[in-house]
Amino acid sequence: MxxxxxxxxxxxxxxxxxxxxxxxxxxxxxxxxxxxxxxxxxxxxxxxxxxxxxxxxxxxxxxxxLLIEEQEEVIAMLAKLRDTKREQLAYFSKQSLTTSLKQVEASIKLEIDSTASSPQE
Incomplete structure (x- = not known):
C-alpha cells in the first residue's frame, strides 16, 4: 500500500x-x-x-x-526492551540446559547407585 x-x-x-x-x-x-x-x-x-x-x-x-523526537524515543525504548528480552531468553535457555543436564546426571548417578546396590542373581 x-x-x-x-x-x-x-x-x-x-x-x-x-x-x-x-x-x-x-x-x-x-x-x-x-x-x-x-x-x-x-x-x-x-x-x-x-x-x-x-x-x-x-x-x-x-x-x-507523535513528534519525530518522540517517535525516536519510543523506537529506542523498544529496541532496548527487545535487547533485554533477548538477554533474558539467552539466560533462561542456558539455565534450562544446565538444569536439564544436572537432572540427567543425577538420574544416571541414581541408576548406577541403585544398580550397584542391587543384589545380583
Whole structure:
C-alpha cells in the first residue's frame, strides 16, 4: 500500500482564504450594502470550510500524534526492551540446559547407585 502524500494545496489555500476574508471585512463598504455583506459571508464561509477540511485531513494522518523526537524515543525504548528480552531468553535457555543436564546426571548417578546396590542373581 503506497503512502498518501501530504495534501499541501488544502493547507496552502487556507492563507489565501484568510487574506480574502480579512480584506473583505476591512473594506469600507463591507457593512454598507447587501452585496458586500454577502461577499464577506462567502469569504468567511470558504475559510471556515477550508479550515474544517484541513483539520479533518490532519486528524487522519497516520502516526501524526507523535513528534519525530518522540517517535525516536519510543523506537529506542523498544529496541532496548527487545535487547533485554533477548538477554533474558539467552539466560533462561542456558539455565534450562544446565538444569536439564544436572537432572540427567543425577538420574544416571541414581541408576548406577541403585544398580550397584542391587543384589545380583
Amino acid at each position: 503506497a503512502a498518501q502524500s501530504f495534501p499541501d494545496p488544502v493547507f496552502e489555500g487556507l492563507l489565501d482564504k484568510l487574506v480574502k476574508a480579512i480584506e473583505t471585512a476591512q473594506s469600507p463598504e463591507s457593512t454598507l450594502n447587501q452585496g458586500a455583506r454577502q461577499a464577506l459571508f462567502q469569504a468567511t464561509s470558504e475559510f471556515k470550510d477550508g479550515l474544517a477540511k484541513a483539520k479533518q485531513l490532519a486528524n487522519t494522518l497516520p502516526g501524526g500524534e
